[in-house]
Amino acid sequence: MNATQAIPTxxxxxxxxxxxxxxxxxxxxxxxxxxxxxxxxxxxxLGGVYVGRGQEAISTGAALLAEPGDVLFPTHRDMAAFxxxxxxxxxxxAQYMGRVDGLTRGRDGNMHMGDLKLNxxxxxxxxxxxxPVAAGAALALKYLGRKNVAMCxxxxxxxxxxxxxxxxxxxxxxxxxxxxxxxxxQYAYSTPMAAQMACANVADRGPSYNIPAEIVDGNDVLAVHxxxxxxxxxxxxxxxxxxxxxxxxxxxxxxxxxxxxxVPPGLFDEWSKLDPIERLEARMLAEGxxxxxxxxxxxxxxxxxxxxxxxxxxxxxxPDPATLTEGVYESE
Numbered sequence: 001m002n003a004t005q006a007i008p009t010x011x012x013x014x015x016x017x018x019x020x021x022x023x024x025x026x027x028x029x030x031x032x033x034x035x036x037x038x039x040x041x042x043x044x045x046l047g048g049v050y051v052g053r054g055q056e057a058i059s060t061g062a063a064l065l066a067e068p069g070d071v072l073f074p075t076h077r078d079m080a081a082f083x084x085x086x087x088x089x090x091x092x093x094a095q096y097m098g099r100v101d102g103l104t105r106g107r108d109g110n111m112h113m114g115d116l117k118l119n120x121x122x123x124x125x126x127x128x129x130x131x132p133v134a135a136g137a138a139l140a141l142k143y144l145g146r147k148n149v150a151m152c153x154x155x156x157x158x159x160x161x162x163x164x165x166x167x168x169x170x171x172x173x174x175x176x177x178x179x180x181x182x183x184x185x186q187y188a189y190s191t192p193m194a195a196q197m198a199c200a201n202v203a204d205r206g207p208s209y210n211i212p213a214e215i216v217d218g219n220d221v222l223a224v225h226x227x228x229x230x231x232x233x234x235x236x237x238x239x240x241x242x243x244x245x246x247x248x249x250x251x252x253x254x255x256x257x258x259x260x261x262x263v264p265p266g267l268f269d270e271w272s273k274l275d276p277i278e279r280l281e282a283r284m285l286a287e288g289x290x291x292x293x294x295x296x297x298x299x300x301x302x303x304x305x306x307x308x309x310x311x312x313x314x315x316x317x318x319p320d321p322a323t324l325t326e327g328v329y330e331s332e
Contacts, residue, residue, distance in 0.1 A: 157188025
């Protein structure tokens, strides 16, 4: 095949990748909007609700490259990683609503979910504490001689805590196959980045551990995808850990009960112009990867899928109190 023949194939592959990215980002946002703006306010979800509005490109772009044997450590703002891995939308919503069909069978609400059958490890609320656990998973993969990688997401606030530095140092010393993905959304709860670290970028911390690091536009899903490919190729080839800093913005409060009054209003306006879903749709139209009608149809399909997922979750019963101790005590 000559170069001119290869061009349509390459464009076709890019178009298909863009469609996948748009689907998962749109599904993540639609689900989280339903969770935060309706179900939570209707009293159907109790406890904290944390969403990744504006950050969908980071989990989507990276998780699409994960192989089945890779071990994923998503955060509370990385729902797309669960969806891409094969967790049905209905089960995620059942999880948030404390129903028996949720991933924890109603034992916990919202974000504390994982599925070891799918190699998804549940988060630790203090996100930095997940980092050494991910390093441990990468160590196990290395011992087993598998060409798989641990993928660990965290916020920039995590990088100011001791757990994070211990995990980074251990992974570097042992040259472990782990890719660190920082969702730098500018605020650790209410603390802006400039108030918590003296360096300009999270990526600046990589070289101190002899870990290659790069900065990525976290609102450009295709850029995240390409950067994640470089990082994963590096780790799979035995090069050790790799750090990606994905710069984005948290387009909401820390949680559903946080009005984010501490954020200057101008920042929301500024970052809304860089919305990752709108940017991808615009590029798809400009490149001829999709028509306006196809994008409208994709939106309608996602809305229908979320409606069905909500119906599934609401039809799922609450767990039987008699099963409360299941999984707590070991039986002989």
